[in-house]
Amino acid sequence: MLILGPIGFAAPLVLLGFLALPLLWMLLRTLPPPARQQWFPPVALLFGLKDDESETRTIPLWLRILRMLAIAGVIIGFSDPVYLEEGHIRQDSGRPALLLVDGSWAGAAGWQEKQDAIEEILEQFRSSRSPVALLVATDLPREFSGFREAGEWIEQLAGISPNPWLADGRQVRDWIESRIEGQFDTWWISDGIGFPGQDELIDLVNERGGTTVIAPADPVIALGRPDIEAAAVRVPLRVAGLGETRTVTVQAVGRDPAGNRGTLQAAEVRLEPGGKDAVAEFRLPMQLRNRIESFESGSMRSAGSVVLVADSLLQRRVGLVTGRGPEEGGTLLSSFHYLRRAVSPFAELIEDGLEEILQRNPDVILLADASPLPITAIDELGEWVGNGGLLVRFAGPRLAAGSSPPRGIEDLFPVRLRLGSRVLGGAMSWDTEKTLKEFDSRSPFHGLEVGYGITVRRQVLAQPGPELFDRTLAELEDGTPLVTGASMGSGQIVLFHIPANAEWSNLPLSGLFLRMLERLALSAGGLSSGEARIDGTGQPWVPESLIDAFGVLRPAEGEAGVPEDLILGGRASSELPPGLYRSGGRLAAINAVDDLASIADPAWPANVQVRFGTESGAFAFKGEILALAVILFLIEAWATFRIGGRLATRPAAVALAAGLLAFPGSGEAQLSDRQAISAVRDTVLAYVVTGDSSLDRVSRAGLLGLSRILENRTTVELAEPVGVDPGDDIIAMFPLVYWPVTPAGPELSENARRNLQNYLKTGGMILFDTRDALVGGSSAVSSNSERLFEIADPLGIPALGNPGPDHTLTRSFYLINQFPGRYEGDIWVEHAYTARGDPGQFGATSVDGVTPVVIGGNDWASAWAVNDNGTAMFAVGAGETGNWQRELAYRFGVNLVMHALTGNYKLDQLHVDALVSMQDN
Numbered sequence: 057m058l059i060l061g062p063i064g065f066a067a068p069l070v071l072l073g074f075l076a077l078p079l080l081w082m083l084l085r086t087l088p089p090p091a092r093q094q095w096f097p098p099v100a101l102l103f104g105l106k107d108d109e110s111e112t113r114t115i116p117l118w119l120r121i122l123r124m125l126a127i128a129g130v131i132i133g134f135s136d137p138v139y140l141e142e143g144h145i146r147q148d149s150g151r152p153a154l155l156l157v158d159g160s161w162a163g164a165a166g167w168q169e170k171q172d173a174i175e176e177i178l179e180q181f182r183s184s185r186s187p188v189a190l191l192v193a194t195d196l197p198r199e200f201s202g203f204r205e206a207g208e209w210i211e212q213l214a215g216i217s218p219n220p221w222l223a224d225g226r227q228v229r230d231w232i233e234s235r236i237e238g239q240f241d242t243w244w245i246s247d248g249i250g251f252p253g254q255d256e257l258i259d260l261v262n263e264r265g266g267t268t269v270i271a272p273a274d275p276v277i278a279l280g281r282p283d284i285e286a287a288a289v290r291v292p293l294r295v296a297g298l299g300e301t302r303t304v305t306v307q308a309v310g311r312d313p314a315g316n317r318g319t320l321q322a323a324e325v326r327l328e329p330g331g332k333d334a335v336a337e338f339r340l341p342m343q344l345r346n347r348i349e350s351f352e353s354g355s356m357r358s359a360g361s362v363v364l365v366a367d368s369l370l371q372r373r374v375g376l377v378t379g380r381g382p383e384e385g386g387t388l389l390s391s392f393h394y395l396r397r398a399v400s401p402f403a404e405l406i407e408d409g410l411e412e413i414l415q416r417n418p419d420v421i422l423l424a425d426a427s428p429l430p431i432t433a434i435d436e437l438g439e440w441v442g443n444g445g446l447l448v449r450f451a452g453p454r455l456a457a458g459s460s461p462p463r464g465i466e467d468l469f470p471v472r473l474r475l476g477s478r479v480l481g482g483a484m485s486w487d488t489e490k491t492l493k494e495f496d497s498r499s500p501f502h503g504l505e506v507g508y509g510i511t512v513r514r515q516v517l518a519q520p521g522p523e524l525f526d527r528t529l530a531e532l533e534d535g536t537p538l539v540t541g542a543s544m545g546s547g548q549i550v551l552f553h554i555p556a557n558a559e560w561s562n563l564p565l566s567g568l569f570l571r572m573l574e575r576l577a578l579s580a581g582g583l584s585s586g587e588a589r590i591d592g593t594g595q596p597w598v599p600e601s602l603i604d605a606f607g608v609l610r611p612a613e614g615e616a617g618v619p620e621d622l623i624l625g626g627r628a629s630s631e632l633p634p635g636l637y638r639s640g641g642r643l644a645a646i647n648a649v650d651d652l653a654s655i656a657d658p659a660w661p662a663n664v665q666v667r668f669g670t671e672s673g674a675f676a677f678k679g680e681i682l683a684l685a686v687i688l689f690l691i692e693a694w695a696t697f698r699i700g701g702r703l704a705t706r707p708a709a710v711a712l713a714a715g716l717l718a719f720p721g722s723g724e725a726q727l728s729d730r731q732a733i734s735a736v737r738d739t740v741l742a743y744v745v746t747g748d749s750s751l752d753r754v755s756r757a758g759l760l761g762l763s764r765i766l767e768n769r770t771t772v773e774l775a776e777p778v779g780v781d782p783g784d785d786i787i788a789m790f791p792l793v794y795w796p797v798t799p800a801g802p803e804l805s806e807n808a809r810r811n812l813q814n815y816l817k818t819g820g821m822i823l824f825d826t827r828d829a830l831v832g833g834s835s836a837v838s839s840n841s842e843r844l845f846e847i848a849d850p851l852g853i854p855a856l857g858n859p860g861p862d863h864t865l866t867r868s869f870y871l872i873n874q875f876p877g878r879y880e881g882d883i884w885v886e887h888a889y890t891a892r893g894d895p896g897q898f899g900a901t902s903v904d905g906v907t908p909v910v911i912g913g914n915d916w917a918s919a920w921a922v923n924d925n926g927t928a929m930f931a932v933g934a935g936e937t938g939n940w941q942r943e944l945a946y947r948f949g950v951n952l953v954m955h956a957l958t959g960n961y962k963l964d965q966l967h968v969d970a971l972v973s974m975q976d977n
Contacts (some may be wrong), residue, residue, distance in 0.1 A: 069450050070135035076495035077124060122692050135680050147575075150202040151265050154189040154236070155953040157242045159192035160218045161246035161359035161648045162276045162296075163628040164605040171750055173270060175213055177243060193223035193251075194630070200235035209921060214754050215437035215930040218605035220249075220359035220648050222712045223629040225253025241265040245255060248660040257924065261664060263884050267441040269666045270295065271658075277304060278360040279351055280333075280652035283371060284402075289369060291336045291351045294655045295327050302327045306336035310347035320344050331650065342371050342404060350608065359634055359648035360655075362607040366636060366898025370651040372577040374403040374420045377427040391424035391556035393492060393566040393572075395641040402574050405613030414440055419580040421445065423556050438468065442545025446580035448573070451477075451516040452555035460932060468543035470527050470549045478536075479514050489513050490532040492563075498576050499529045501539075503624050507568055512538065514560040515553045530572075539572075550576060555754075579642055597623045597644060608828060609635070610879060613694035614937035623950045626650050738775040741915075741953070742790040745779040752779060755796050757929055758917025762949040764926070769950060772957065783808035787815050791956045796917060797826045797844045811848050816851065816908040824848070825877070826913040837891035844911070853909055854882040865907070877914030877945050878932050884911040906956060919945035 088923070155177065163170055174190075181188045187203035190212075229355040242261040246269050258891035261267050264488040291306055303326050306318045321344075323336040336351070348369050353361040376399070378392050387745075392407075399405050399422070406413055411420060411432045423429065432877075441447050447468065458479035481488045489511040495501040518524055518537050529550070530539035541550040554560045563569050595616025605610045618632055620639070627650045628773045634648045649655065660666050741756035741763060759777035766772045780787050783805045787793060804812075816822065824847075825842040859865050865885060866872055919942055921929040932942045 057364075059707070061694050061705060064689040073131040076127070077128065081120065081124060082675060086807075091598070112271065119695055121693065122688060122695070125691055126685050126688035129688060132683055133682035136143045137678060137681060139711070152189065152240045153181060154232075154240045154242045154261070155190045155209075156187055156261070157190070157192045157216070157241055158223055158245065158247040158251070158265045159194040159216070159218050160247050160249075160251065161218060161607075162222070162249045162278075163245075163272065163356040164218045164607070165276075165356040166272055166274055167218055167606075168748070168750075170272075171213060171216070174245060175210060175750065177208040178210050178213070184473075187926070189240075190216075191228075191232075192219075193225075193228045194219040194221060196228065196231050203240070212655060212920075212929070214750050214792045214921070219347055220603055220634050221604045221628070221630065222251040222648075223248075223254075224629070225255070227258040229253065229254070229257045230304070232257075232260060239265045242267045244269045246271045246658060248274075248276045248657070248658055250654075253652075254658060258661060258664065262661070269660055269663045269664055271580055271666055272669050273668050274356060275302070276358075276360070277353055277356045278364045278649045278655045279306065279326075279653060280649060280799070281647070282351060282363065282365060284369065289338045289340070289348075291323075291338070291363065291851040292652055293325055293327070293334045293336060293353070294784060296329055296333075296655055296657050298329045300329060304353050306351055306353050307338070308338050308348050309352050310344070310349045312347070317349070336652050341725035346370055350609070357607045359603050359605050359607050360424070360861065362603060362609070363647050363649075364603070364609075364634070364636055364645035368641045368645065370578060372403045372419040372580055374399050374422060374577060375406045375408070375414070375416070375418035376422045377410045377413060377429070391426060391452070391564075392568075394558070395422055395424060398564070398570045398573050399577070401570065401903065403577055410437065419446065420577050421447050422556075423447065423449045425450055425454050434468070438544070440551060440817060441468070441547035444580075446548050446576065448552070448576055449551045450554070450556045452553045452559075453477075456516050458616060461619065468544075468549060468883075469549050470540045472521065472535070474517045474519055477514050477909055478517050480512060484919060489538070490534055492538065492777075493531050493533050494536070495530060500541075500579055501530055501572055503566060503622075504571050504575070507566065510563050510566055510568065512554060512561040512563070518553070524869065531568075550582075564866070597637040597639040599633070600636045600638050600643075603648070606828070608879075610881075615878070658725060724823050733865040739957070740790060741777045741792050741794065742776045742780045742787060743794040745781055746795070746799060751796055751798060754921055755779070755794060755917050756924070756931070757921035759794060759920070761920040762946070763954070764922070765920075766950060766953055772953065781808075782811050782815075787811060787820065788818060791821065792953055793820065793822045794917060795822055795824050795847075795949050797824055797840045797847065799840060799843045799976035803845060804850065812851055819906060820908065820951075821906055822909050823916070824909060824911045827879075827918075828913045841913070848909075848911075853888045856909075857884060857913065858882050859885050865910075865951055865955050868951045869957065870951055872947050872951060874915065874944055875912065876919070877912075877947045877948075878918040878930060879914045880941070881912060881914050885909070910952065914945075916945060917948065921947055 082911060089606055097246070126375045168555055178188065178190075182205065186206070187207060189200070189203045190209045220444065242265065244261070244267060248271060258267070262602065276296045278294050278296075282289050282291045284290075288495070289308070293304070295302075299551070304326055304480050306323050308321045308323075309317065311317050320339050321340055323338055324336045325336045326951055330672065331588070337680070338345075340348075346369070348363060348365055351363045376392060376395055396405060396407075403420070406416055406418055409428070410421075410430060412671070413437055414433065417440075421440075424734055437447070446811045449469070453471075455473070456475075470701055480489050492506045492510050492512075494506055495504060512532060514698065515532075518540060524537065524540075525541075527540045527542050529541045531537050537553060539550065539552050543549075552561065557628040597620060598617040599615045600610035601609050602612045610637060618637065621645050621648070622632045624637075625632075626646060628646055628648050634646045637644045637646060661670065670776060741759045741760055744750070745752055746755075756777055756779065763774040763777060765776055780790070780793065784807075814824070825843055828840050861873060864936050874880070886909065918930040919932050923929055928942065932938045932945070
């Protein structure tokens with residue numbers, strides 16, 4: 057690129073055309089405009105007369121200047137002039153360029169703008185022929201592919217997407233140091249928040265060359281972990297880069313009593329620039345609070361604005377068996393007093409006799425040493441445990457001094473016990489008080505800090521046996537079991553070998569005692585039979601659902617489990633994507649934001665140039681210059697003909713005005729004659745042009761990839777797909793139109809509505825794709841889905857439903873029961889018919905049994921899209937699972953096209969068996 061002051065030229069060689077201007081000046085000077093010729097008979101009398109007046113042999117000076125200006129405008133226009141604002145992106149150092157993209161959840165809300173800015177920067181690099189490398193900090197490749205021509209990166213740009221975790225600056229630094237040699241300039245596309253190790257990464261890129269940062273203009277909103285205070289749930293918010301006061305809405309999302317996922321309660325929070333963290337407060341009854349699955353903010357939505365809660369807010373119902381008599385000893389000596397204080401903060405406490413508690417079906421039952429245990433209720437208690445209950449027992453003087461337990465009660469202990477107790481310390485003991493040992497990784501208490509000063513003076517001992525090691529959940533420093541547990545049917549039995557008061561140990565006086573009981577209460581319910589430990593600790597945690605960078609929760613199918621150490625760390629990364637993980641009966645939530653204090657504006661040093669906003673600081677005005685040149689040519693043509701007397705003044709003015717009014721055009725290009733002829737002659741798939749160049753490119757590549765699959769696997773031969781504008785183009789000749797829904801799409805004109813309505817009524821099919829997994833993920837309606845409602849409302853879309861297993865779409869070519877694209881989710885079609893072909897089952901708008909619309913959000917075009925060399929443009933899933941998902945996406949596409957082309961022919965194939973049986977009868 058040639059840069060002259062604030063103006064740059066993407067094609068400077070075209071400016072050499074100015075060398076021809078002097079020659080054109082002389083040529084125009086010697087060629088006057090042609091005179092008007094008209095035969096007038098009396099002029100014959102003038103032959104032979106001498107005319108003393110001379111006629112000019114040159115055109116007027118103003119007309120020459122007008123022509124020169126018009127030609128100069130063409131030269132300047134085709135040289136791609138660009139106005140360069142102050143702080144624009146320059147690449148004139150002679151060094152290659154590294155385009156470093158944060159690529160985290162913090163940039164998901166404005167990802168489309170970031171992609172446009174990256175494409176604009178790459179276009180400038182391509183114009184200046186500067187080698188460039190594109191690196192996403194959250195998705196480092198194994199090897200460095202080198203600095204390449206910018207056009208190659210533009211082709212791959214559509215396949216780049218943010219990840220739901222922050223980058224690791226130290227890891228990126230190590231990657232660059234080990235793979236990229238020499239000097240380079242860095243253009244850093246920031247997401248607007250700092251990340252671990254960012255300072256070290258900044259130092260490295262500054263050492264290698266100049267650094268320019270493009271920071272987002274929009275703020276980044278993050279939600280923190282919810283806390284329970286009294287009867288309220290408080291969710292903290294933090295915002296980075298906030299420039300003005302803003303009000304955001306935070307929703308508590310869960311399932312209502314009918315099982316439908318939706319908003320249980322919403323709270324508005326006012327955010328002030330430079331202010332402290334805000335808090336959204338929710339007050340819900342326990343029944344609704346237990347249903348909360350996540351807290352979500354629809355403003356600047358991303359993975360950071362969604363907090364999964366898993367079991368953290370679940371309030372268990374805990375029964376404390378106290379009986380009706382007075383408590384033993386005084387209040388401070390009563391085990392019931394300590395258990396009440398320990399359980400009340402996190403559970404609903406029920407105090408009553410055992411029979412009454414069992415009737416209320418609690419999650420946990422606590423049996424202190426003094427708790428009465430009626431013989432008549434023992435069998436019922438054992439049945440309750442076997443059905444999934446958790447029984448927590450405590451030893452004490454009565455248990456230590458007791459004889460053989462009543463019939464049936466021996467099964468309600470996790471281990472066999474010795475008679476009596478072990479005394480540690482005191483005048484009658486050779487031993488000293490023992491402290492607790494750090495909890496083993498197999499224990500449900502793993503990760504809790506034991507603390508200093510917790511000792512045990514007396515305990516009930518377990519009989520040695522081969523099963524004792526596996527059933528030990530906590531032990532003293534000498535290896536003696538302090539807490540044991542075992543499975544009984546689907547439930548669990550846990551025994552503390554000390555009482556629940558401070559008589560034998562000071563453990564009940566500590567906060568550790570509360571956290572141990574909380575861990576046990578949260579693990580209640582859902583345990584499988586045969587598990588020796590409370591929560592399957594030591595087993596891999598398997599992801600149930602994962603959240604992407606845009607804050608959409610999707611099922612995790614085929615994903616490998618992760619070790620428990622990562623779960624305990626709690627920090628989202630490429631090894632531990634945010635989502636819900638299960639191990640045995642426990643459910644853990646890994647969120648994109650593990651520590652709200654880490655959300656802060658990045659600290660850029662003084663030697664780094666920072667631009668705010670996603671614009672590159674360059675404005676191309678090629679079109680404006682060429683438009684001006686055309687206007688000058690029109691004026692010049694009018695003047696030439698006017699001087700020559702070939703045009704009357706009024707008709708010429710009208711013609712000039714019409715040309716000027718027609719010049720701006722209608723904006724979007726319509727179908728060319730060649731495309732229209734091809735669509736009539738051949739079978740062609742179409743996509744709706746949205747005006748977003750990158751999205752339109754993906755749509756075309758997706759239909760191109762699907763067309764190739766159809767050609768290879770079926771007898772259908774398709775021409776290249778074309779883009780259409782429903783308002784201006786005739787779409788009746790296309791059997792299928794793919795419509796990627798985007799909020800920024802063009803408004804539907806009255807002509808477009810009529811065109812689409814006629815298309816649907818005459819047998820056409822439209823595949824609406826919101827590309828946001830419309831069904832499955834978030835409860836909040838995305839902007840794409842809202843736009844879909846606006847489009848569908850005036851079109852008279854029929855009643856929709858999920859296609860059943862006998863729908864033609866599931867068997868028009870392949871037998872399928874899934875319809876995935878890049879994402880997985882349900883689809884909706886018209887309720888048109890059943891497999892039996894019952895009368896009256898055809899929809900009002902279906903033609904030949906073809907559903908007029910298919911609606912979903914699985915981003916099929918990205919799954920189908922291929923480059924010119926036939927390589928997939930986007931990753932789908934991971935490994936073999938991803939390959940199979942892409943194959944299913946292709947199969948769905950094949951079935952979709954075959955359904956659109958064959959109509960009720962395929963429907964009739966469903967009735968072959970019935971027709972044959974009727975013929976036989």
